[in-house]
Amino acid sequence: MKILVTGGAGFIGSNFVRWVFERDGASLGSHRIVVLDALTYAGNLANLDGLEGNYDYRFVRGDIRDADLVSKLFKDEKIDAVINFAAESHVDRSILDPLAFVRTNIEGTQVLLNAAREAEVERYLQISTDEVYGSLGPTGRFTESSPLKPSSAYSASKTGADLLALAGYHTHGMHTMVSRCSNNYGPFQFPEKLIPLFITNAMADKPLPLYGDGKNVRSWLHVDDHSRAIMLILQKGRAGEVYNIGGAPESEKENVDVTHAILHQLGKPETLIKPVEDRLGHDRRYAVDYSKIKAELGWEPQVAFEDGLESTVRWYQQNESWWQQIKSGEYETFYEAYYGDRLRA
Ligand code: NAD
Numbered sequence: 001m002k003i004l005v006t007g008g009a010g011f012i013g014s015n016f017v018r019w020v021f022e023r024d025g026a027s028l029g030s031h032r033i034v035v036l037d038a039l040t041y042a043g044n045l046a047n048l049d050g051l052e053g054n055y056d057y058r059f060v061r062g063d064i065r066d067a068d069l070v071s072k073l074f075k076d077e078k079i080d081a082v083i084n085f086a087a088e089s090h091v092d093r094s095i096l097d098p099l100a101f102v103r104t105n106i107e108g109t110q111v112l113l114n115a116a117r118e119a120e121v122e123r124y125l126q127i128s129t130d131e132v133y134g135s136l137g138p139t140g141r142f143t144e145s146s147p148l149k150p151s152s153a154y155s156a157s158k159t160g161a162d163l164l165a166l167a168g169y170h171t172h173g174m175h176t177m178v179s180r181c182s183n184n185y186g187p188f189q190f191p192e193k194l195i196p197l198f199i200t201n202a203m204a205d206k207p208l209p210l211y212g213d214g215k216n217v218r219s220w221l222h223v224d225d226h227s228r229a230i231m232l233i234l235q236k237g238r239a240g241e242v243y244n245i246g247g248a249p250e251s252e253k254e255n256v257d258v259t260h261a262i263l264h265q266l267g268k269p270e271t272l273i274k275p276v277e278d279r280l281g282h283d284r285r286y287a288v289d290y291s292k293i294k295a296e297l298g299w300e301p302q303v304a305f306e307d308g309l310e311s312t313v314r315w316y317q318q319n320e321s322w323w324q325q326i327k328s329g330e331y332e333t334f335y336e337a338y339y340g341d342r343l344r345a
């Protein structure tokens with residue numbers, strides 16, 4: 001199958017491409033991949049190092065909103081399936097600049113859908129998030145029929161994209177599908193998200209800015225478990241369906257516990273934790289009921305959080321030059337704009 005992977009130079013996209021070529025024994029050699037990525041601040045060609053020349057893989061730099069480029073790519077490459085990872089993905093940045101999220105996440109998704117329909121692409125998978133369901137109280141889990149109640153510009157724009165993808169099925173009979181996953185962690189994650197930010201700050205003996213009371217809960221899933229789910233949905237998922245993907249109940253953790261686990265593994269003191277002013281509109285708890293994908297496609301998470309966190313911490317220790325390069329320039333500007341006053345308060 002020839003797959004167009006948009007956003008393939010980002011965290012999850014690049015892990016997915018590597019997983020397909022290097023780990024997915026069942027389909028080894030049977031897939032060809034074209035990555036389309038605009039290389040925004042979050043995109044990094046180093047995430048895909050070593051693939052060119054070794055596998056049936058091609059990288060194209062471009063924006064998913066560029067209708068001419070996207071249409072030409074579908075035709076020239078004879079694409080069979082699309083997985084749309086490309087997005088503005090960080091909630092805190094969506095507080096500072098919501099329009100960027102509307103442009104890529106909503107407009108970009110529709111441009112891709114138009115081109116996919118025109119080219120009669122067989123399958124289209126929209127990569128989405130459990131955040132479209134909003135926030136939970138202390139109990140319960142999101143199912144695919146939970147109400148859509150996004151609370152940030154990030155999750156609102158992802159919700160819009162989901163609905164456009166499903167409209168492609170209802171209106172035009174396209175084989176579109178949506179997967180909604182909980183928080184991912186693993187190698188190559190941009191150090192703005194909780195786990196890589198706290199690992200890299202702790203390694204540099206810098207404060208770990210923990211929002212509010214630190215008791216918000218996230219359901220953590222190793223990115224390899226996510227990749228396996230994505231491939232199953234792409235190949236066997238039903239048209240017009242939504243599939244939730246999430247961490248096991250034991251992987252639902254308060255942020256403060258994740259923070260302690262990171263510090264413990266690095267042998268760093270808890271005095272590095274700096275409680276800071278809460279994120280605006282901070283969702284309290286996410287938890288995902290993944291019984292649909294388990295029943296239909298036989299998927300469930302395999303990587304225990306403690307094991308996955310240990311290997312992730314090790315990866316950041318062994319790849320310091322990768323994240324040191326990122327933590328300069330634009331990153332420093334964002335860090336100061338978002339955290340400067342909080343950390344000084
Ligand atoms: P990321 O920010 O690491 O990567 C996004 C990639 O998209 C980057 O390579 C960037 O250059 C590219 N991109 C951005 N705008 C583009 C555009 N207009 N055209 C082409 N490329 C563009 O994000 P991620 O964490 O890898 O997330 C990937 C997808 O998974 C997103 O759709 C996100 O909403 C979803 N998701 C993420 C998580 C998570 O925990 N990170 C959880 C659930 C779902």
Ligand code: TYD
Nearest residue numbers: 091183192193194195209210211216218255
């Ligand atoms: P994040 O990794 O940004 O993912 P999301 O907001 O999409 O779930 O944040 C995970 C949790 O960690 C969330 O409850 C916010 C919290 N957090 C902090 O306490 N401090 C930080 O500096 C960051 C980035 C996140």
